Amino acid sequence: MAGELSGILGHVDRIGELELDEVAPTSHVVALENVLRADEPRPSWSRGAVLEQAPDPVEGAFRVPSPRAES
Amino acid sequence: MSELLRMSVAEAATRIRAVELSREEYFDAWRDAAAGDELNAYLWRAEDRAVESDGALEGIPVAVKDLFCTEGVETTAGSRILEGHRPLYTATAVRKLTEAGAEVLGKTNMDEFAMGSSNENSAYGEVLNPWDRTRVPGGSSGGSAAAVAGGLAPCAIGTDTGGSIRQPAALCGIVGLKPTYGAISRYGMIAFASSLDQCGPLTRDVTDAALLLAAMQGRDRCDSTSVGIEGGIELPGREDLEGLRFAVPTELAGDAVEPGVRGVFEATLKRIEGLGGEIAEVALPHAEHGISAYYVIAPAEASSNLARYDGVRYGMRAEADGDVVEMYESTRAAGFGDEVKRRIMLGAYALSSGYYEAYHGRAQKVRTKIAEDFAAAFGGFDFVVTPTSPSVAFGLGEKTDDPLAMYMNDFFTVPMSLAGIPAISIPAGLAEPEGGGPQLPVGFQIAAPAFAEQKLLDAAYALEQAIGFDAKPGERADG
Numbered sequence: 001m002a003g004e005l006s007g008i009l010g011h012v013d014r015i016g017e018l019e020l021d022e023v024a025p026t027s028h029v030v031a032l033e034n035v036l037r038a039d040e041p042r043p044s045w046s047r048g049a050v051l052e053q054a055p056d057p058v059e060g061a062f063r064v065p066s067p068r069a070e071s
Numbered sequence: 072m073s074e075l076l077r078m079s080v081a082e083a084a085t086r087i088r089a090v091e092l093s094r095e096e097y098f099d100a101w102r103d104a105a106a107g108d109e110l111n112a113y114l115w116r117a118e119d120r121a122v123e124s125d126g127a128l129e130g131i132p133v134a135v136k137d138l139f140c141t142e143g144v145e146t147t148a149g150s151r152i153l154e155g156h157r158p159l160y161t162a163t164a165v166r167k168l169t170e171a172g173a174e175v176l177g178k179t180n181m182d183e184f185a186m187g188s189s190n191e192n193s194a195y196g197e198v199l200n201p202w203d204r205t206r207v208p209g210g211s212s213g214g215s216a217a218a219v220a221g222g223l224a225p226c227a228i229g230t231d232t233g234g235s236i237r238q239p240a241a242l243c244g245i246v247g248l249k250p251t252y253g254a255i256s257r258y259g260m261i262a263f264a265s266s267l268d269q270c271g272p273l274t275r276d277v278t279d280a281a282l283l284l285a286a287m288q289g290r291d292r293c294d295s296t297s298v299g300i301e302g303g304i305e306l307p308g309r310e311d312l313e314g315l316r317f318a319v320p321t322e323l324a325g326d327a328v329e330p331g332v333r334g335v336f337e338a339t340l341k342r343i344e345g346l347g348g349e350i351a352e353v354a355l356p357h358a359e360h361g362i363s364a365y366y367v368i369a370p371a372e373a374s375s376n377l378a379r380y381d382g383v384r385y386g387m388r389a390e391a392d393g394d395v396v397e398m399y400e401s402t403r404a405a406g407f408g409d410e411v412k413r414r415i416m417l418g419a420y421a422l423s424s425g426y427y428e429a430y431h432g433r434a435q436k437v438r439t440k441i442a443e444d445f446a447a448a449f450g451g452f453d454f455v456v457t458p459t460s461p462s463v464a465f466g467l468g469e470k471t472d473d474p475l476a477m478y479m480n481d482f483f484t485v486p487m488s489l490a491g492i493p494a495i496s497i498p499a500g501l502a503e504p505e506g507g508g509p510q511l512p513v514g515f516q517i518a519a520p521a522f523a524e525q526k527l528l529d530a531a532y533a534l535e536q537a538i539g540f541d542a543k544p545g546e547r548a549d550g
Contacts, residue, residue, distance in 0.1 A: 001413060004474050008417060011475055012363045015433050018440075025435030026442060028266055029491025030253040030298060030521070045159050053156065055388035062383050065395045 075100045080131050080226045080279040081306065084172075087130040094120065094130035098174055101132040105177055105223045110199045110208070112218040115145055116177035122169045128286055129172030134224035136215050137178040138185055139165050139270075140259040144175070148261045149183040149193040149211075152406025153386045162259025163294065164228060164270045164287045171286040176224055179214030183408045184377065185235055185263045187211050188480040191471055192410040199467075200243060201544040202511050206464040209239030209480075215273045216243040220544060226283060227273045232264050233365050234459075234484025236271045237496040241459035241514020244498045244542065246531075247273045248280045249484075251521045252491035253298040255284075256291030264372035267365075267488050277497060277532040281306050284524065300524055307525075307532035312348030315530060317517075318452035320355040323483060329462045331502025335513040336458045339499045342537045343456075348530075353448045353455065357440040361486040364441070366478055367421045367434035368489070373411075374418030380406060413474060442490040449520045454530060457483040459496040459514030463504050487518045494518035495531050498540040512542070 051057040056064070075097065078086070086092035098120050105116050114137050135141065138148050140158035147153040165175065182192040190198040190213025198213040200206040201221030208217040212229025216239035219227050229236045231249035240247025248271045255270045262268065272283035285304035291297045319340065328336070340350050382388035382402030391401040407415070421430035448455055461482055470477045487494040495517050501510035515534075519527035 001409070001416075004413065005417060005420075007475050008366060008478070009420075012367055012430065012434075015360050015363045015437050016429065018357075018360065018433070018437065020433055020436040020440070023436040023439050025432060026438040026489075027435060028296070029442065029489075030251075030296065032253075032296065032298070049159055050384075053159070053385035055382060055386070064383055065391070065393070065398045067395050 073100065076104055076222060076225070079276055080274065081282055083225065084128055084131055084282070088125070097130050098132055101176055101225060105218070108223050110201055110204070110217045110221050110223070111196050112179055112198055112214040112221065112223055113177040114147065114180050114195055114214070117175055120174055122172060122174050124170055124172050126171035126286070127282060128168060131173045132176035132225060133168055133173045134176050134179050134215055134218045134227035135165055136181050136212050136227070136229045138181060138230050138261045139228070140261065141165060141175060141178065144178065146178065146261070147195070148185070149181040149195060150406065150408070150411070151194040151387065152380045152402070156386050160259060163256035163291045165259070167287050167289070168228070168283070173286070179212070179218055179227060181214055182211035183411050184261065184373070185211040185230055185232055186373070186410050186414055188234065188238055188477055189470065190214065190239070191467065192408055194408055197467060200464045202244065203464065203509065206466050206511070207242065209242035209460070209464065211235040212273060213239045216240050216245060216247065219243070219245050219273050219275060226275070226279050228270060228283065228287070229273050230260055230268055230270050231488065232267045232369060233488045234481040236273060237484050237494060237514065237516060238460050238480060240273050241496045241512065242464040244512030244540070244544070245273055245275055246277055246280050246495065246497050247271065248284060248495045249487070249493060250284060250288065250524055251493045253296055254300050254493070254522070254524065255287045256289070256294040256297040258291055258293035262376040264369035265376060266372060267369060277495070277528055277535045278306055280495070281528045300522055302525070304525060304528070307528040309529035309533045310536065312343055312346040312530060312533055314347070315454065316349045316351065316452040317343055318351060318353035318448050318455045320358055320455060320457060321352045322355050322359045323457050327461045327479065327482060328458055329502070329505045331504065332458050332460070332462060332513050335500040335502050336515065339515045339534070339538065343534060346533055346537055353452060355444040355448060355455070355486065357437060357444050358486040360437050361441055361489055362478055362482060364434040364437035364489060365481065365485040366417070367430050368438065370414040370418030371421045371431050372418070374415045374422065377411065377415055438489045441486050445490045445492060453519070453526065455518045457516045459483060459516040463502055463511035463513060483516060492518055492521050493524050493527055495527055497531050497535050497538070499538055500540065501542055
């Protein structure tokens with residue numbers, strides 16, 4: 001995979017040749033202004049429904065291996 | 072194929088509303104057709120009708136790309152990591168279709184997380200092109216395109232991040248529309264590259280594409296980047312192209328195009344002139360850098376979006392002996408395919424400290440320049456036209472060992488995605504592949520300014536009538 005990634009980056013490096021100093025970056029194409037809406041509670045999914053999707057639910061929570069495994 | 076299945080979606084919807092055709096009969100006919108899927112186009116198929124609402128799409132079955140969340144129905148995005156995942160909610164685009172009376176006919180196969188141009192990156196097997204089963208259907212919405220072209224669905228929806236609706240539509244000989252970014256809500260669409268992803272229709276004709284777009288477009292409180300199309304969408308009816316100016320980008324007309332594709336493209340330009348349209352060349356000097364910018368921006372956004380797959384809250388988990396970090400690692404190692412891993416690494420690299428300015432920062436500036444090129448072109452022209460894809464459908468396995476060659480399939484479609492503008496691919500004719508073989512469909516791409524979908528559909532409709540493309544897989548004289 002290393003060779004493939006180098007090939008792709010080699011192609012991408014061509015944009016290094018463009019004169020772009022005065023150009024503003026585009027992160028989003030539609031002119032939208034950020035607005036805030038009222039922070040009103042709305043009904044959401046039940047805890048049970050959400051946990052049903054989890055690989056290892058236990059006692060109303062997501063169980064994961066310990067952050068620091070015993071060695 | 073029966074008369075019922077040949078009918079366009081617009082005609083079937085009209086007959087169903089006039090009670091000349093029963094919803095049950097129409098659905099059953101398509102369910103049975105879909106059950107004969109030999110293309111691996113579907114990952115899941117509906118057994119029964121589920122929708123009672125009436126509207127413009129009453130009784131119309133729609134094949135839905137497996138990137139759209141569907142409540143209670145397995146949604147995998149073509150990935151092993153989401154195997155068995157049953158979302159708690161339905162994507163807005165799908166909900167709006169069913170509210171208009173449409174039925175979800177099935178979920179279609181796709182490149183994993185929409186990353187690919189051949190559908191060979193699906194964890195659930197490749198999709199075959201109905202015109203030639205040794206060839207790819209294109210991607211990433213390859214299952215949707217193959218289903219419609221192969222007579223397994225009357226219409227479908229897909230998503231397009233850099234060409235994933237238009238390119239498979241072209242390679243399968245159908246219509247594919249990528250609307251303006253923001254025209255349709257992205258809520259419930261599994262994210263690949265959030266600043267580029269957009270939902271759109273894959274259909275047998277332009278009128279059907281307009282019908283689906285009309286139902287799906289609109290602002291959605293669940294997607295703050297959605298704005299909808301002001302004035303909505305009406306069915307197209309234009310018969311000529313008088314007074315319209317079509318630009319052919321000089322920079323995109325290079326040697327990369329197959330002779331057969333070039334021939335169909337040039338014949339289509341003649342047809343535009345025959346309909347009263349004007350053709351001229353235009354400079355889009357930065358469009359050729361679209362692939363470079365895209366393959367930085369899209370992987371960068373993907374590397375962030377895909378961090379959510381950690382084996383904790385949903386999807387699969389690969390058990391590991393060690394700590395939680397080892398569990399994340401083994402889950403991702405087992406759950407993601409090679410192309411997804413490749414793009415996560417590319418994206419993470421492009422965003423990393425020390426490389427950010429050289430890659431992501433510059434790519435975003437190139438994006439600005441490409442958008443400015445289009446804006447300048449639209450100062451003097453109504454549309455920009457190109458071949459949709461540099462080649463007709465290529466052979467399975469032909470480009471899997473060379474990611475860069477695969478990425479070059481998106482050469483003509485990526486610039487519009489970066490600029491956020493709408494573009495449609497319509498079948499323009501058949502051409503022999505380079506290297507010989509039976510003739511295959513060629514797509515013609517028309518791009519318009521942001522939110523000019525109505526004008527785009529009207530022009531595409533006029534051109535579609537003049538082209539009169541009526542070839543079908545398996546019905547060719549040579550096939």
